[in-house]
Amino acid sequence: MRRSLILDVVVRLVFHSALLLGVFLLFTGHNRVGGGFVGGLVIGAAVALRYVAGGIDEVREALPVRPWTLLGAGMVTATMTALVPLLFGYQLMDHAKLDSDLGPFGVLHLNTALFFDVGVCLVVVGMVLLLLVAFGERLPLFGAPWKLRSGEDQ
Amino acid sequence: MIALLVLHAVVGLALVAGGRGLGRRCFGVAAVVPFVAFLWTALQTSDVFAGRIPVEQVDWVPRLGLSIDLRLDGFSLLFVLIVTGIGTLVMLYAGRYFSPDRAELHRLAGLLLVFTGAMLGIVVSGNLLFLFVAWEITSITSYLLIGWNDEDPKARASALQALLTTGAGGLAMLGGFVLIGQSAGTYDLLALAADPPTGTLVHVGLLLVLLGAFTKSAQFPFSAWLPGAMVAPTPVSAFLHSATMVEAGVYVIARFAPIFAVQGSWRPVVLTVGLVTMLTGGVRALRQHDLKRILAYGTISQLGFMVVLFGAGIPEATEAGVVLLFAHALFKAGLFLVVGVIDHEAHTRDIRALGRYGPGWAGPRLVAVVSAASMAGIPLMFGFIAKESAYTAWVHGEIFGSRVVLAGIVVGSVLTFAYTARLLLGAFRPGIPTEGLPEDPAVAIEAPPAPAVSFWLPAAVLGAVTLVLGVVPGLVSEFVEVATLSIDPSSEPTHLTLWHGFNAALVLSGVTVLLGVALTAAGPVVARFQQRLPRPLYGDVGYLGVIRGMNAVAKRTTGVVQSGSLPVYIGVILLTAVVVPGWALVQAPMPDLPPLTSGPGDWAAAALLVVGGIAAVVVRHRMAAVLCLGAVGYGMALVFVLQGAPDLALTQVCVDTIGAVIFVLVLRHLPTWFVERPTMTGRTFRLVVSALVGMFVFAFTIMAGYVRVDPSVSQAFLDRALSDGGGRNVVNVVLVDIRGFDTMGEITVLAVAAMGVYALARLSRRESRTERSFSPAPRRKPEREREESRP
Numbered sequence: 001m002r003r004s005l006i007l008d009v010v011v012r013l014v015f016h017s018a019l020l021l022g023v024f025l026l027f028t029g030h031n032r033v034g035g036g037f038v039g040g041l042v043i044g045a046a047v048a049l050r051y052v053a054g055g056i057d058e059v060r061e062a063l064p065v066r067p068w069t070l071l072g073a074g075m076v077t078a079t080m081t082a083l084v085p086l087l088f089g090y091q092l093m094d095h096a097k098l099d100s101d102l103g104p105f106g107v108l109h110l111n112t113a114l115f116f117d118v119g120v121c122l123v124v125v126g127m128v129l130l131l132l133v134a135f136g137e138r139l140p141l142f143g144a145p146w147k148l149r150s151g152e153d154q
Numbered sequence: 155m156i157a158l159l160v161l162h163a164v165v166g167l168a169l170v171a172g173g174r175g176l177g178r179r180c181f182g183v184a185a186v187v188p189f190v191a192f193l194w195t196a197l198q199t200s201d202v203f204a205g206r207i208p209v210e211q212v213d214w215v216p217r218l219g220l221s222i223d224l225r226l227d228g229f230s231l232l233f234v235l236i237v238t239g240i241g242t243l244v245m246l247y248a249g250r251y252f253s254p255d256r257a258e259l260h261r262l263a264g265l266l267l268v269f270t271g272a273m274l275g276i277v278v279s280g281n282l283l284f285l286f287v288a289w290e291i292t293s294i295t296s297y298l299l300i301g302w303n304d305e306d307p308k309a310r311a312s313a314l315q316a317l318l319t320t321g322a323g324g325l326a327m328l329g330g331f332v333l334i335g336q337s338a339g340t341y342d343l344l345a346l347a348a349d350p351p352t353g354t355l356v357h358v359g360l361l362l363v364l365l366g367a368f369t370k371s372a373q374f375p376f377s378a379w380l381p382g383a384m385v386a387p388t389p390v391s392a393f394l395h396s397a398t399m400v401e402a403g404v405y406v407i408a409r410f411a412p413i414f415a416v417q418g419s420w421r422p423v424v425l426t427v428g429l430v431t432m433l434t435g436g437v438r439a440l441r442q443h444d445l446k447r448i449l450a451y452g453t454i455s456q457l458g459f460m461v462v463l464f465g466a467g468i469p470e471a472t473e474a475g476v477v478l479l480f481a482h483a484l485f486k487a488g489l490f491l492v493v494g495v496i497d498h499e500a501h502t503r504d505i506r507a508l509g510r511y512g513p514g515w516a517g518p519r520l521v522a523v524v525s526a527a528s529m530a531g532i533p534l535m536f537g538f539i540a541k542e543s544a545y546t547a548w549v550h551g552e553i554f555g556s557r558v559v560l561a562g563i564v565v566g567s568v569l570t571f572a573y574t575a576r577l578l579l580g581a582f583r584p585g586i587p588t589e590g591l592p593e594d595p596a597v598a599i600e601a602p603p604a605p606a607v608s609f610w611l612p613a614a615v616l617g618a619v620t621l622v623l624g625v626v627p628g629l630v631s632e633f634v635e636v637a638t639l640s641i642d643p644s645s646e647p648t649h650l651t652l653w654h655g656f657n658a659a660l661v662l663s664g665v666t667v668l669l670g671v672a673l674t675a676a677g678p679v680v681a682r683f684q685q686r687l688p689r690p691l692y693g694d695v696g697y698l699g700v701i702r703g704m705n706a707v708a709k710r711t712t713g714v715v716q717s718g719s720l721p722v723y724i725g726v727i728l729l730t731a732v733v734v735p736g737w738a739l740v741q742a743p744m745p746d747l748p749p750l751t752s753g754p755g756d757w758a759a760a761a762l763l764v765v766g767g768i769a770a771v772v773v774r775h776r777m778a779a780v781l782c783l784g785a786v787g788y789g790m791a792l793v794f795v796l797q798g799a800p801d802l803a804l805t806q807v808c809v810d811t812i813g814a815v816i817f818v819l820v821l822r823h824l825p826t827w828f829v830e831r832p833t834m835t836g837r838t839f840r841l842v843v844s845a846l847v848g849m850f851v852f853a854f855t856i857m858a859g860y861v862r863v864d865p866s867v868s869q870a871f872l873d874r875a876l877s878d879g880g881g882r883n884v885v886n887v888v889l890v891d892i893r894g895f896d897t898m899g900e901i902t903v904l905a906v907a908a909m910g911v912y913a914l915a916r917l918s919r920r921e922s923r924t925e926r927s928f929s930p931a932p933r934r935k936p937e938r939e940r941e942e943s944r945p
Contacts (some may be wrong), residue, residue, distance in 0.1 A: 025397035025804075030881035031803045036890060041808035048815040067912075071905045076899060082894070093894045097880035111880050113890040118896075120890075123901040127908040128812055134915035 003054065011053040015062065015118070017148060018046035026121050031109060036117030040124025056136045067133055070126030078119030081112060155210050155224040155278055162271025166264040173260030178252055180263035185245035189269050190236035195231060202231050203636055214284070228636030229884060232476065232672065233277040233405065240397050242271045243612035247491055248819065249391040250609045251498060251569045251687065264304050266393065269295035273398050273500045276403060282331040282341040287407075287528065289327070289370070292399050293320045301385045312382035315697060319369050319379045327406075329368025333359030343409060350413045352549035357684050363410060364423060371457045372401030374431040378697050381450040389496030391446060396453050396486040401479060404457060408464035408475065411641035415467025424465030425555065426676070429562040431458030436569025440576060441684055443586075445493045445503040448577045452570065456482050459566060462559060463544055469645030470550060473638040474543035480634070481528060481540040488525035488616035490579070492518050495610050496581060498675030500602035505580025507597040514604020518800070519582055521610065521617035529621045530574040536622040538663070539650060541567060545659035564662055573671025576677075588677035627652060642899065728843055732850045739853055745860035755796045761790035780817040784810050790809060801885055 026039030050062045081096040129149040173180045198208055209836050212222040226234065247268065252259055270294060275288030294317070335341040337359070338351035368372075372380035372640045383395050394400070407424065415421050435455030460482070463475030495518050497503045511519070529536035549558040576588045583593055584598065613772065623630055627650035635647040646704030654660065717723075751757060766785035773779050787810030794803035871892060872884055879887035889897050 024929070029883060030879075030890075031883055033804065033883065035801065035846065035883065035886040037889070038801065038805050038808060041805060042811065044806050045811050052815065063853070068909070071908065074901065075905055077896060082898060093891070093898075094509050095880070095891055100611045111883070113887075113894075116890045116894060120897060122902055123905055127904055130912050131816050131910045132819070134912040135816065135822075 008053050011049045015017065015050060019043055021120075022046065025116070027115055029117055030111055030113060036120030037124060038123035039117070041128075042127030043121070043125050046123070049133050051136055052071070056132065059132055059136070063125075063129060066128075067126050067130035070122050070129060074119045074122030074124075074126055074128075077122060078121075079114050079120060081115040084112075095128050155208065155226060155274075156212060156495065158194065159271050161190070162187055162267050162274065166267030166269075166271065169260050169264030169267065170254060171264075173264060176260060178249055178254045178256070178259055179245045179577055180260045181245045181249035183355040184263040185249070186912065187246065187267055188238040188241035190565075191270075191274065192235065192242060195234045195238065196224070199225060199231065199633075202226060202228055203632060205316065209280075209600050212520070218283075219827055220285050220341075221281055221285050224278045224914070225280040225344075226278055228638075228640035229408070229476070230278045230640075232633050232637045233401075234274055236480065237270060237273050237277070237398050240393060240483060240487050240616075241266075243391050244393040244487070247609070248387075249613040250606065251389055251494055258302070262387070262390070263852075265295050265298050265302070267395065268391070269299065269399070271700055276402050282335055282343065282346075282764070284786065286324070286328050286331055286917070289402060290324050291364075292394075292402060293317060293324055294392055296320070296383070296399055299390045300383045302386060302390070306385065306406035309385045312379070312385050316379040316383050318701075319376055319697065322368040323369025323376065325366075325629070326362045326369075330359040330362030330364075330366065342760040347413050350417075352417060356414075358412055358664050358805060360410070360418055361418055361423070364404065364420070364427075366702060367403035367461075368427060371400050371407075371461065372454050373403070373427050373430075373458060374434055376697055377435065378433065378455045380454055381447050383487065384444075384450050388446070388490060388497060391450075392487050392490030392494065393671075396449065396490055397483040400453065400457055401483070403461045404464055404475075404479065404502075408472065408641055409463055410646070411465050411467035412472070415465070421466060421553065422555075425462055425559055426459035428458045428465055429559065429566070431455065432462065432566035433458075434568065436573060439686075440569070440680065441574035443505050443580075445496065445505060445508075445577060445581055446490075448573055448580070449489055449493065451485060452577075454574075455570060456529075456659075457564060459544070462563060463547070464560075466551075466553065466554065467642070468547065468551060469638070469642050469647070471544070472539065472642050472645060473634060473647045474547045476634050476637045476641070477536075478540035478544050479784070480630070481536040481623075484616050484620045484623075485525040485528040485537055488521060488613050488620065489529070491613035491616070492522045492525070492610065493581070495605045495613065496602070497611075499605050501598075501601060502599060504597060505576070505586055506591075508581050509584030509597050510598070512584070512601040512604060517607065518605060522578065522581065522615040524621050526574045526578045526623065530571045530670065531615065531663065533663075534621070534652075535629070536588075536620045538624060539627045539652065541666075542659050542663060543650075545662045546654070549658045550663075559775075560662075564666060567666045568669040568673060571666060572673040572680075575670070575674040579674075581687050588674055589681040590780075591678075606686045613856075627651065630855045684685070704774070721836075725839070725843055728847050732846050735854065736850050739850070739857055742857055742861055743802070745857060748827075748856070748860065753796065756794070759789050759792040759796060762792065764788075776826060776828060777818070777826060778820050779828070780814060780821065783817075784814045787813070801883070 022039045022041075022043035024039075025034035025042055026036055027034075029035035029039065046060055051059045062095055082093045085096075088094060091118075095111055095113040095116075097112070100108045100110070102108050161608050165184070169176075169184060171184070174182065201208065208224075208226045210222075210224045214220045214222050245263070248263070248266075250892060252262075269292055272291035273286045274290065276285055279285040297313045297317035300316055303309045331341070333355050334351060337353060337356050338346055338349070340346065369376040379399065380395060382390055386395070403797050411420070415424075427764050428721040431690060432455050435453075436457055439448050439451035442451060456478070460475055460478055466472075478602070486815060493503060496508065500508060502508065528535035531538050531541040544563060545560070548556055548563065551559065565718040569776045572588075576586075579587045591909065631650040634650060638647040690870070734922065750758075763786055766782045766789060768784035770779050773782060787806060791803040791806040791810070793804060794800070871888055874892070875881060875884040875887040881891075934940050
């Protein structure tokens, strides 16, 4: 595959910043602009950028996880967050919060809703990845000549 | 009591789950449970007679008024003793009936136990809703037991027919219970009896309850499933389909009749259906050649008899019903067990083949004769007492139509006598004496070997009880009296005796026997007459018709609704979205229009949206159209920014970016240019639909924002986000906390949709690969070929 050097370099530079932005949006979401869904989308967009630059192999390298693992992990995290309060005698999906003063770093707001957001985020990233894998793998119909990876079923 | 029900369920399920290794001994284990229940119940007898009724209550779902109320009153006591007593005997019998190497016996034994527990639940429940739950469990276990031999398509079809019939009836009954319970404000049987609700709703509810009872007790026209159920092994038939489950419908009718008999059309419906069932069942029994089918139609007929007796709601008839229920359980189970013995030894149940027996058959034959005599109502048998009480009740009957009912049950009893004779003579005399046909040498069989005594002993126990109670009915008189009183407290039950003096009932009994003998003697004439009768509508036809009709309707509906055309689907969805809320829109008052813009930025956003939208429709290049759509998305994001919703804008931008990438991937599979050849009408239709949708969405957005009637929920969200949700970003607090459940559902949909898309993409790839390689089986090439093709 022909690769554009400029695009390649720029994407590699932007990729980690974008990941960081996604995680930031995820964590800050409860009090400022952001949230699990947007965070997941930003991370997904970053992954999509990698795809644009280097194809599906580049995506596999950047995120060496299988998409359904992410989907499953996200669903499990969200469901557990919803269910765990039941164990302690609270209602389904009740959230606990904790504010701790870290002195010069300000006040840390912790909220168990964060775990739910993490679950949402994982599901979104998993979905983007799954779509990329579903449609983005090198296709015979595309017409470009390529080699089969050894051992792959034809 | 609750412990007993749980014991049945637990041991039953344990046997199903892990009893495989026990083989035939499962039945030995299973017999212990109903026997324990029998003993415990027998120990309660003196308490119940003295009026100290054992009661247990457990709250189940208190908010729905759903509680497990168990009450062991006189009628329940009698029923529990019958169910557990016969249950124990049938288990012991089944232990000998099946060959030791037969597979899946643990499943049969376990299901029988679960069924027994559910049946006990029906008869001791004081709450309609719990009764319904137990009722459905009996339907399901009956289905599984009929279809136990799951390799036999006939067994599966019969099981399904039984389940569909009784299940549909069960649903109707639930509806009836709810109507009655809501009208009365209680689902408690005692409270209902104390203060019966009235009104049209209750009348409808009663009819629905009757529908359920009729299907369960195989009343006309829902009888067809019961003869079909005879494909089940004989112990199952003896237990479920003669002595217990089919009497559940009779039980419900018995409980309801004293309370509701005078209301609505209860009495005419019950009496008509019961009589018709009794007569048609009897007539059909006279046509059968299979011993079990004769018994099955006989059971239908007797169930009709019981429905007539219990359904009338007359104290005397109720008492006769209790006696008949008791007697019927004894003699019918006994007859089934003997038929099972014959079937087991002779390997046939056809009366054209049976008739020759070697030595050692005197015992089973005696049991059969005693039980059959009881069924036919011969004096000195318990069945005679039952029929005598029934005749007495209707001779004294004072309600409208008593004479017709009396005539009906006399004719029914004559038929009963005739089919009993057919059964007995058919089983123990060569040929078909009742039709005057000689033995058919083609099907006649060798004399079967003598059965072991322990095999027919359970049948003998039942036969002995029938005989003893027939001679000395006073032994169980108190049982019957207490049972009658607990069904209908206003009744004045009489003591059961063999000799009532010379009265009308005795004369009628004599007439019955004489006519029965005459009918049997005239067998050849009857047989010829029946040959000429057209095959009447007995429910088989009805059942098949309903099933076929439903399939046809389903097929046609699917054909219309699921046309498989994407434009049609989208057109329907969009038009529905326009028409349904659009109707409300037209009727709403016209609001004041909002200001056109709130600043110069709006113009830019609008220009981007309009140009992008028009371009997306007009361009012929697919990729260009996708990019235009992306422009529209970014235009929306701009609007969000201008309106002060940065998080929405952020989300919109991300979604559009990823969407564009995915679109590009998908477009690789599609032609570069739109190829469009719709007809003129098609094009017009599309234009009209899109114009409608566009105008509708525009109008709806304006209206929705400006015709608010109730205060907005947003304020509450804003107020509670920080205090309850602990977050300042209200949108996110709504997502993860206030409406977290919705988000849960959304991400589930997201995950499922993603997997669906993946599967579809893979599928289309496999198909395209097939096309490309022209090979019929593209999954895996032969080893050699693959070696060659590898570079």
